Amino acid sequence: MNSEEENSTESSRYHRNWTSFAGLVLMVLSFLFGFVVFIMELISGHGSPYNGFLFIACSVALITGFILIPVGMLQERRSQKAGHHAASLAEFHLDFRNPEHRYATLSFLIAGALVFVLSTVGGVKGYHSTESVEFCGQLCHEVMNPEYVRYKESSHARVACVECHIGSGAEWFVKSKISGARQIVAVHLDTFSRPIPTPIHDLRPARETCEECHWRRKFTGYKELRRSYFLSDEENSLHQLRMLIKIGGENTTFQKGSGIHYHMLIASKVEYIAKDDRRQQIGWVRTSRADGSFTEFNSEDYPLTDEQKETLEVREMDCMDCHNRPAHQYPSATASVNASLEDGAIPRTLPYIKREAVLALDTRYETPEDASTGIANTLREFYRTEYPEVYNTRKGEMKAAIGEVQRIAATTVFPEMKARWSAYPDNIGHLNSPGCFRCHNDTMLDTNGDPMTSDCTICHLVLTQGEATNQVNINIEKGLPFIHPEDGFEFDEFTLCDDCHDGGGGIY
Ligand code: HEC
Ligand code: HEC
Ligand code: HEC
Ligand code: HEC
Ligand code: HEC
Ligand code: HEC
Structure with missing residues (x-):
């Protein structure tokens, strides 16, 4: 090769410069890293919101590398046009006949392979731990501790966080990446709110999480509720209550459809608009039945303007509108x-x-x-x-x-x-927060001005109550009228229990 030839090829090799080379290395490394994380996610079949952070970091690195290549080339061109010498990288030729070059290439390949294997093994391990309940519940110890402690005490203590919070499928996988990354940033900048706001507005619909395990049509019949209350007098007097909750189920050849699940989920579709973020102040409700008929209700306590009806979210009731604390119940x-x-x-x-x-x-x-x-x-x-x-x-x-x-x-x-029972009201029941009484109350009126039913016996039947619980009520269709423990009276008109009851000392 004579020196003239060398000069002409050299000047066209703008890509042989350090900046472009660094860009290329960055691209290859971030691609490999992202690929490893991706494979881990595929193998385990589930995403972890925390990997989102890694993915975003990889993408940023990849794009940066991609931009660095032409930037380096432009710089190099400008520098060569200005008469500077070509970048030192252009003078480097790999020559396998040279033992030093052979040795260096071999070491580079071995080290590269080692790094790849190690990062894969580390990735698998790291990946599995980010998916685990311990990671979700304990890594951000302070933030998730309340949810984690309550979860451990719940019926779902053996169901992984990701089963309810992420589920399967590509769309939710991506959503969880984005929100996971946002959460990590919030934790590091300490900008998250205390308590963590609830409900989670982009929580996956129950049909794709709860209903993967629970079948809404399954007949569940009655569930017995047994409570012992101790009053606030000197003797801590005992008042006991036994009730049957009418959970109910599907209409089949063997049984008539009945109960809470039947009326609210199977036979009819219930939609509502809440005035507040916490979905505690419900202003409008519509129930649509299989035969096409529907009824609308408007609340006198939380009236909505026509504009609000247009703009606020219309939510179709699902499992989580009643079972909003399946894994994180804070008892009063x-x-x-x-x-x-x-x-x-x-x-x-x-x-x-x-x-x-x-x-x-x-x-x-x-x-x-x-x-x-x-x-x-x-x-x-x-x-x-x-x-x-x-x-x-x-x-x-x-x-x-x-x-x-x-x-x-x-x-x-x-x-x-700041997590406690009053911060996270349970929508099942109605004692310390409105719960079922958000809709079933005497100011939720249909178009004829009649209130939605709040008759105590539509949801449960009192079997026994008071001091002596050995007398069983025979009439299981009607139950006993409820006697209020404090004063021994029956309620003769509808009352919101949480006007007085707050689960704490407010009642005394
Ligand atoms: C059985 C399903 C289920 C499991 C399992 C579960 N959660 Fe939840 N979680 C929920 C539901 C439902 C809500 C939302 C309640 C709402 O929107 O009103 C929630 C809410 C939360 C919230 C928001 C604060 C709150 O209490 O409303 C956090 C944080 C949370 N979960 C973390 C976790 C962690 C960490 C785990 C695992 C240790 C976990 N969850 C397991 C169903 C579940
Ligand atoms: C991975 C499977 C799985 C998922 C997902 C799941 N559950 Fe469960 N759930 C169970 C099992 C198993 C039990 C029974 C636990 C027992 O008997 O101790 C149960 C029990 C329950 C109970 C009765 C016990 C109680 O605490 O009152 C309710 C209610 C319930 N689940 C609601 C839900 C809701 C709501 C969701 C969605 C947010 C959900 N489950 C998601 C498996 C699941
Ligand atoms: C209208 C409110 C409401 C809706 C909506 C609702 N449930 Fe329930 N469910 C109840 C009540 C009330 C009980 C009685 C349990 C209690 O009092 O703790 C119950 C009980 C249960 C139980 C326990 C049964 C047993 O024998 O212990 C399971 C499981 C359950 N529901 C699952 C679901 C699932 C899954 C969905 C969604 C498809 C759903 N529920 C929707 C109100 C509701
Ligand atoms: C968002 C409003 C709303 C909430 C909250 C709500 N319900 Fe309902 N519920 C309705 C509507 C609307 C109907 C009427 C259905 C119809 O007439 O077709 C209904 C009907 C019922 C029925 C059948 C009533 C009858 O006449 O036989 C039962 C039982 C019931 N609900 C139980 C519950 C329980 C238990 C809760 C709380 C865990 C609850 N509901 C919370 C809106 C609601
Ligand atoms: C729309 C359905 C519905 C109506 C109407 C209703 N309840 Fe309930 N109530 C429930 C549910 C569901 C629970 C179970 C809560 C639980 O599982 O902890 C409950 C629980 C109770 C409890 C036990 C509370 C506790 O946590 O210890 C009492 C007492 C009670 N109801 C009294 C009444 C009285 C009195 C009326 C009539 C004014 C009434 N209920 C009307 C759904 C209803
Ligand atoms: C006007 C206020 C008021 C209203 C409204 C009210 N309660 Fe009470 N309730 C009390 C007082 C006061 C006590 C006595 C508390 C004590 O001695 O510990 C009490 C005690 C109770 C207890 C025993 C509590 C415990 O944990 O020891 C139950 C259960 C109860 N009420 C149910 C209800 C239900 C259900 C409703 C709604 C249908 C209701 N109350 C509405 C004032 C009220």
């Missing part, structure tokens, strides 16, 4: 203390322990440690000043009660994330 202070009194973990013999325990749990603390010492101090102080004799002679019972109330606080109230 009253419910937790009733349960602990019933099983004896809190000794019922301590005067006013029901009321005092609920009040201690319903105090706002800054940290779990504050809650723990606060509970111990409040309860001790109460007995020391009000019942010195109890304070001096029944230390064992007091210690047991304090320990149990501390345990309830540690597992149901999360001060750092």
